[in-house]
Amino acid sequence: MDAQEPKTPTAWRDITPDAARRLVIAAVEAFAERGYHATTTRDIASRAGMSPAALYIHYKTKEELLYQISRVGHLLSLGLLTEARDGAGPPAARLEAAVRAFVRWHAEHHTTGRVVQYELGALGPEHYAEIVDLRRTTEGVIRSIVTDGVAAGDFDVPDVSGTTLAVLSLCIDVARWFNPDGRRTPDEVGELYAGLVSRMVGARTA
Amino acid sequence: MDAQEPKTPTAWRDITPDAARRLVIAAVEAFAERGYHATTTRDIASRAGMSPAALYIHYKTKEELLYQISRVGHLLSLGLLTEARDGAGPPAARLEAAVRAFVRWHAEHHTTGRVVQYELGALGPEHYAEIVDLRRTTEGVIRSIVTDGVAAGDFDVPDVSGTTLAVLSLCIDVARWFNPDGRRTPDEVGELYAGLVSRMVGARTA
């Protein structure tokens, strides 16, 4: 377990002050490992190298920590997706690029991904609603690429809505099973999944 | 919410005595709704219509309840899968049957499925090890069908291991997003997914 050096994932680079950033990183690790409800504020604080009370100087509640992680995580992955959608090239290439980037992110940041994808039920009602909205947007981005492909005659998709759901679901679940000590690198998983998704939408082999 | 009649899912039919069965069903609902750690023994007991203390007559701990649910759930879905694998017909048909059954089960019993698939981290070490073993077996069943298809020249799968993982992942994640009030019935999702998986493995169109 000593391979886990205390690197700062790029996601949290611009959180200040330093203590606040250490707290989010500690919270991500703890939430991903044990789940939100099984994680104590004492655990988060001690991982960040401070006393339990110090947490409350930077965050009002434990839930607010989860909310920040969830918000930033969703915005980042949504950004990757929109970038791919707005890129150049035919729908097939853009869908592959989107899947590659999305999957790569969920593998690379699989701890954050786990929190983002599987702990949102612990959010308070208004934060939950906000996150659900982001998720709907995310789904919309993939759907639009699929729709483009169908319209262009490049894809063969009988059920656009269902297939979109399945593609998104497949990519999201990477955060659950990905193991950095496993056989595949994030890039390799992204490549594999891009190919699988191409087949799912019946993309014309160029 | 009154559409939720207190039916007895077939999975728990043969648990006796009656109170013990009511407790598992209550626990499945509660765990699926809020997660294992956010569920209190008082909540489970009151859903089952009894006092908190009564739970401990039938189960030693709250974790044992989770273990029973996890064990039975894994065995049931594993049974469906092996049945499909050992059925008649070419690999393509058997893979489709497996996916159809597995997905249908995870949609129909999506509450149980959620607990089975997403709460196993809360199991104690020895129970966890036992469940992980069942999961390896499950993966092996799908892999063997894929391998059969490749050997028969019916599938085009560059990466058997990775594709198997993706297929399993896709099916499992149904438990997370499936909504019984949504547009799709379990049968429809099973059908959709069987088609998508066929494409993923590059099955020869019969």
Next chain:
DNA sequence: TGCCGCTCTGAGCAAGCGCTTAGCCCCGCC
């Protein structure tokens, strides 16, 4: 009728939870 054993309850214990408070340290500014 008397007794046993199974099921269940009311009351409650020890531990751990999220979070608060009072006060200390220390750095920058006048």
Next chain:
DNA sequence: GGCGGGGCTAAGCGCTTGCTCAGAGCGGCA
């Protein structure tokens, strides 16, 4: 050189948690 305020800690409050225990109710058997 004094002081104000942000960052931090030790202590602990009020509450909930998983779980226990002594005893009540009751059906079946002798």
